[in-house]
Amino acid sequence: MNALVNFIDAVEERVPIVIGGRRHALVILLAGCIALAHGGYGLASGPLFSPDAARYVEWAETLIAVGFNPFSLLQRVDFVTSPVQYLAIVYLIALAMLLFGPLWPVAFVVLNGLFCGLGAFFALDLVRRKIEGVLPLLLVATLFLISFDIVIWAKFILTDLLFLITVSAVLWNASRLLQGAEAGQVRREFFVPRACWVVFLLLLAFLTRPTALPLLGFLLPCLLAAPAVARVASENWRRFLGYATLVGLVLGGALMVLTAWLLIASAGWSGSGGAVETIKYYASYFAQGAVVHDRPETYLVVDPTVLDYLRVMAYRLAYFYSPVIPGYGLLHLADNLLVFVPSYVLAVVTLVEIFRPHPVLDLETRWMVLLCWGTILAFALFTALTLLDYDHRYRLPALPALFILSGIGIGILLRRGRCCPSDSRHAG
Numbered sequence: 001m002n003a004l005v006n007f008i009d010a011v012e013e014r015v016p017i018v019i020g021g022r023r024h025a026l027v028i029l030l031a032g033c034i035a036l037a038h039g040g041y042g043l044a045s046g047p048l049f050s051p052d053a054a055r056y057v058e059w060a061e062t063l064i065a066v067g068f069n070p071f072s073l074l075q076r077v078d079f080v081t082s083p084v085q086y087l088a089i090v091y092l093i094a095l096a097m098l099l100f101g102p103l104w105p106v107a108f109v110v111l112n113g114l115f116c117g118l119g120a121f122f123a124l125d126l127v128r129r130k131i132e133g134v135l136p137l138l139l140v141a142t143l144f145l146i147s148f149d150i151v152i153w154a155k156f157i158l159t160d161l162l163f164l165i166t167v168s169a170v171l172w173n174a175s176r177l178l179q180g181a182e183a184g185q186v187r188r189e190f191f192v193p194r195a196c197w198v199v200f201l202l203l204l205a206f207l208t209r210p211t212a213l214p215l216l217g218f219l220l221p222c223l224l225a226a227p228a229v230a231r232v233a234s235e236n237w238r239r240f241l242g243y244a245t246l247v248g249l250v251l252g253g254a255l256m257v258l259t260a261w262l263l264i265a266s267a268g269w270s271g272s273g274g275a276v277e278t279i280k281y282y283a284s285y286f287a288q289g290a291v292v293h294d295r296p297e298t299y300l301v302v303d304p305t306v307l308d309y310l311r312v313m314a315y316r317l318a319y320f321y322s323p324v325i326p327g328y329g330l331l332h333l334a335d336n337l338l339v340f341v342p343s344y345v346l347a348v349v350t351l352v353e354i355f356r357p358h359p360v361l362d363l364e365t366r367w368m369v370l371l372c373w374g375t376i377l378a379f380a381l382f383t384a385l386t387l388l389d390y391d392h393r394y395r396l397p398a399l400p401a402l403f404i405l406s407g408i409g410i411g412i413l414l415r416r417g418r419c420c421p422s423d424s425r426h427a428g
Helices: 002-013 023-045 051-065 070-076 083-130 135-146 160-174 188-206 210-230 234-268 274-287 306-321 330-354 363-385 393-417
Strands: none
Touching (some): 023 083, 023 135, 083 135, 083 160, 083 363, 083 393, 135 330, 135 393, 160 188, 160 210, 160 363, 160 393, 210 363, 234 274, 234 306, 234 363, 306 363, 330 363, 363 393
């Protein structure tokens, strides 16, 4: 381990861009390269339209026809989930149509590349601020660059990469709510503007995709709890983590049981539209034993019982994290193993670290780790309760949090390998 750490130190000393405190320049350079790579791939292989994209285009044309009045639009369109939760993408497409005419799909793909780059920027900047060295930054950038879960969407006219940057920006602001916290108190000059940005970005996320619901359900309580977390003394930190874990497990388990009961009960409901139609829509997949949508080889034989529906949810949770799914090609499989195996290992390193009696991470970084882990688990639980798409589309918004944890995890290993003091330092 020491030999590896010494080798890494020697390499980093020879990277000119990090000399003189210019690691922020490396972050910008890496994010720019990611934007160019994904945007270039999107232009070379797209733009592509899916059934969802056709619906967004139809709604965008309607939006233009009603003079960009959202209320008039919502009176004219309908879908199994509320069209309100797609307004951001509809407005974006409508504006692109007006600005670029028939070339608007090309402009949208260019934006996809920009969204990838900015999403990576926010993740990289969080790692830069709290973890020393260039290797963590290079790792996070590489994960953003090669992840099939991200690359595949660069060519599509869809909400996915807009949602990716929104999640990444939310995490950037939420993770810094405790910046400069002293003597058990948050710093108002940091907390208030960050909190306002978190609320605004969560609203934008809600208007982008229905999968924003777990983000709101997790981060809004975190926003309210942040001042209390700042007051947790170091000697009580592990006790706080234990209570938080217990509360999360109880709430998650109760939500799974309640959802299973509602899905079963919906078979006897006579109404339609709104929430009733949405619940019946997802209930139809549970009745089929659908684990991964459109991959029948993963389906289970189930009866309409709470235990069987909980079994479907458990399988979905496993498949949500799994890098291997029947039907993947060799290249897809190799890419997933290359991305997710080290990411998961390093994420676990961060979890173990914050439970240590003397972690090498300061309060703000431990808070960041909690937010990232909670975000991943919230998206996984939401997917288990609703639908797991065949191409892992719903795992995509969890990737910024996972890659941030990867950067922190390798930083922890390097720091412990160097036998540094236990206090985390600002690495700016």
